Amino acid sequence: MGRIKKAxxxxxxxxxxxxxxxxxxxxxxxxxQLNRKQGYEVLYFVNRFLDKYYLKEPSSSAKIEHMLRxxxxxxxxxxxxxxxxxxxHWG
Numbered sequence: 001m002g003r004i005k006k007a008x009x010x011x012x013x014x015x016x017x018x019x020x021x022x023x024x025x026x027x028x029x030x031x032x033q034l035n036r037k038q039g040y041e042v043l044y045f046v047n048r049f050l051d052k053y054y055l056k057e058p059s060s061s062a063k064i065e066h067m068l069r070x071x072x073x074x075x076x077x078x079x080x081x082x083x084x085x086x087x088x089h090w091g
Contacts, residue, residue: 003047004061006039011069014039033077036068049083063090 006016016039035041046064049055064086072085 003050004043006043008061009039009043009046010062010065013037014042016040032079034068034079034082042068045079045082049086053087 015037018038018040034045042065045068046061049064050061055061067086067089068082071089072082076082076085
């Protein structure tokens with residue numbers, strides 16, 4: 001499947017503006033946490049996950065996106081913990 005683009009995302013209500021984000025001055029906490037409503041962050045996360053786990057099926061990106069939106073507890077914000085949750089619950 002490879003990398004997905006903005007048009008490939010299932011949900012269309014993402015924000016694509018860097019509200020209060022300065023990409024050149026991102027702190028450690030901001031880099032560690034995933035904002036599930038920021039399109040560019042979700043897109044990056046999904047593509048990175050697809051690449052890291054060699055996922056090629058077109059449905060994989062939609063599954064990751066759905067898990068981010070509906071399944072993963074909202075209290076989990078750390079990217080590594082979100083990734084671990086997806087891996088653990090993939091089946």
